[in-house]
Amino acid sequence: MKTLFHNCPSIIHDPPHVLEDIIHGHPVPPKHFRLDIDHDGVAWITFDTPKSSANVWNEETLREFNHLLEVIEHDTRVKALVLRSAKERIFVAGADIKAIRSMQPVRVNELIWLGQAVFDRLARLNKPKVAAIHGACMGGGFEVTLACDWRIASDHESTKIGLPETQLGILPAWGGSTRLPRIIGVRKALDLITSGKLLNASAAKRAGLISHVVAAERLEVLARRLVQGRRPEPIYRFENLFSAIIGRMAKRKVLEKTRGLYPSILKAVEVVTHAVHGEIEKGLLLERNAVAELIENRDSARLIDLFFKREEASKRAVTGGTALPLTDATVIGAGVMGAGIAHTLASRGVRVLMTDVSNDSLARGLERIHGLVSDATRRRLVTQVQGRDTLDRISTTHVKVPLSRHHLIIEAATENMELKKKIFGDLAARVSDDTILATNTSALSIAELAHSVPHPERVIGLHFFNPVHRMPLVEIITLPETSADVLATAVSFVQKIGKTPVVVKDSPGFLVNRILVPYLMEAVRLNQSGVPVKDIDDAMLEFGMPMGPMRLLDEIGLDVAAHVARTLATAFPDRFPNSDALDKMVSAGQLGKKSGQGFYRYEKGKEIAPARHADLPKHESIQTRLALLISQEAMRCLKEGIARNADDIDLAMVLGTGYPPFRGGPITFARDTGIIDY
Structure with missing residues (x-):
């Protein structure tokens, strides 16, 4: 394994046997890349997947890329390397999530090993290296650029850069969690990785992800100029000495926001704050172990499924x-x-x-x-x-x-x-x-x-x-x-x-409001029966909703909510009984946040909840009662053909109400928990 794992002790240690065949198998002519070596000795690797608008990393493309790196290592003409894409709007979209979704955990582990090894080979290539980014550069697409000396990007609106893996229930594991904090510092790296946000080119430059932003037509000229100069010296970020403190602060922030419901985000905090110190190999080991643990969690599979549901809906033609x-x-x-x-x-x-x-x-x-x-x-x-x-x-x-x-x-x-x-x-x-x-x-x-x-x-x-x-x-x-x-x-x-x-x-309430209203009105009834506003909201926050039902009613406006509730009560009187609770509040001028008084009182930008009482129901019983209503109404909509299928209903509830993505949607939740017959 010397050609791939040279000077990489932790990767050499007991790598999956399949890698030996992958790396040392008979090389095939690259189908996804072009290699051109110009008269100045600059090697241009162009990623261009045939018959596709996107480039992605999978076993085949990683093998081909590794083979080209081996060619460059041994070609004495090559003095520098530029990595670029031939696609109009995508540099590299990341890993082939569709392939990963169908893999057994052991195969995912092997793919993580392979990606780490190939990108580490690029990092150790003792020649100036530039990643010329034009278009979407996400996940593994950005991780490969972290192994280069310079990252430059076009100012085109399609150029978006980031590491969204935690949104899929995993974390950057092809060196992203290890190399990024060493480049921009732990604090910024944690912000980017835990949020999964994508930055445009100018924001990415300010964050330190890239060094230059130019027009797309100037990328090649700039890349050529950079590789002919001195390679930049690594900058040690002083703040990384305090990574443990920064990590504890980040963990508290994550727990406040997610209540610990997204293990990939907490695991990312742990890996980043430890991987920033010591040898790169130590960080890569932490990344592998973390992904091996996370992919066993059913939440990750649900998040990946949702990703594909959204992708399909965003591209599907009629x-x-x-x-x-x-x-x-x-x-x-x-x-x-x-x-x-x-x-x-x-x-x-x-x-x-x-x-x-x-x-x-x-x-x-x-x-x-x-x-x-x-x-x-x-x-x-x-x-x-x-x-x-x-x-x-x-x-x-x-x-x-x-x-x-x-x-x-x-x-x-x-x-x-x-x-x-x-x-x-x-x-x-x-x-x-x-x-x-x-x-x-x-x-x-x-x-x-x-x-x-x-x-x-x-x-x-x-x-x-x-x-x-x-x-x-x-x-x-x-x-x-x-x-x-x-x-x-x-x-x-x-x-x-x-x-x-x-x-x-066309049906009263359509889909999202039809499913949401029974949940909201039951929350109102719970409050009318004596359950405090704060307890109801806290229970559903712990379930994973981004906002409790009482606070949501205040945000919507009690007058708007009362109107929608009346519409559904007229259409479905047997299941949506009229409730005058909202009407009374509206008549009293209590419209929610916009009037300063609803279920909460709003003063100087702060919300003030009514006083709480003793002998309250446990949060679990509130969650069960309210979550059941959401799933039941979702199932009724499915049976009535309100939406095309269960996937569309789950997707609409996640995107339209913030239903906890890690639960997959109300129908997936009902199926996985067995709370109602699916």
Whole structure:
């Protein structure tokens, strides 16, 4: 094993026997890479997986890459190495998660060994090395760059850099947990790894992940210049001396946020704070052991399954319909939802006409949009140029203008059927016969609205969730007469703006609210029976919900929640009995956070819970009672065909409500725990 594991004692120690065959087997011509050695002695390795828009690491690509490194090691012409990608929007997307999902734990362990060994070989290559990053560079895609001397990136909007492994229930184990804290320091490394967040190129440079940001067409010139200079000396981060203290602080923060429900994040804190010291080999051993432990946890499998459900929904096309490419849209209403939708569309390159009844209303809407853009710019989520471009794509009017050239209208007015009918009736006279009329209602009947206009087949529901710029889900509500082309266009459009579409049938509450309301109303009944607000919320936080039901009601607004509850009580009186508790609070002016008083009291940015009492039910009994209601209603929606399948229901609840991802969704939870018949 000398060629691969040279001077790497811990990797040499009892490696999986399969690696010997992988490394020393007969080399095959690379199918996924090109190697070019120019007249200056620079070796250019270009990752270019055939017939695919993405590059990923798997056993085959790792073997090929290892073979090319061996060629470079022994070729005396080579003085430097540049690693790049031929893909338009992806550098390397990371490990082949689809392959990993089907592997037995022992095979996953072997793949971890292989990746570590190959990337370590790259790190030990005694020649200047540059990773020229253009496009998505995630997970194992970023870990390979950490073995290079320089990491440079294009300023293109597709360039995103990070280590999202903890979001899949594992951690960076191809050297990422070991090398990153040595490069940028323990504190920043922990923040990136435990959050799993992806950074654009400018944010990545500020964090120290890369050294230069240039236009894509200048990457090659910069790479050539760098490898002809002196290799950078490693910088020792003084803060790493205090890694144990930093680790304890990070662990407390993680426990406060996750209540210990995500073992991969806690394990990442442990590995990073220990792997930063001593030989690299020690850190790699810690990474391997951690992954071997985590992949035995069922939570990781559920998180990986959810990843694929979301990927599939984000790419799935509608069969039988043709999607019309949309570059313009009109948003009716400049309130919180209308402004949020207009901002989201414009930030994704769509030209938006936002309308409302008065200039004052439009001014307030534009003020909200300016605030969203300013916040995103301040947090380095977008550049100032991108923010300015977003604002430039939005125009406004309070007068009725012809809309015959506008192929998508999204109505986002108040939740009032008569008002919406009036708006749709007016729109029908100003649009063409092929215009799609969409409503952003959260509970009102799409059928009733559609049948109030001449072409009901072109009416659809697009239910965005608040806040629009953060919530990834859009429910697309269809009718039996919905045109296949309209549905295909709506799905394609939602995917284009970076949201995840879930197609559902028109039914009271649609999908997410239909499942959520019984849970929320049962929480209200528990509170009315004497269970304190804080105990109910704490119980569901311990279950894994991002927010307790009482606090969620305050955030939604008790008036909005009461309206949705009445809609469902009318539709399903046997299972959604009327409760006047919310109505009484609304009548008393207690609307939740927006009025300063709901189930909590809000003063100077702080929430104050009512006093607690003795002899309270255990949190486990509250969890069981409320979680059961969610799963039961989800199962009813599945049996009624409200959504396409169980996967879509689970995905919608995770993305739309924050249902604990590690539990897989309410139907997966019911199946795995046996709380109801599946």
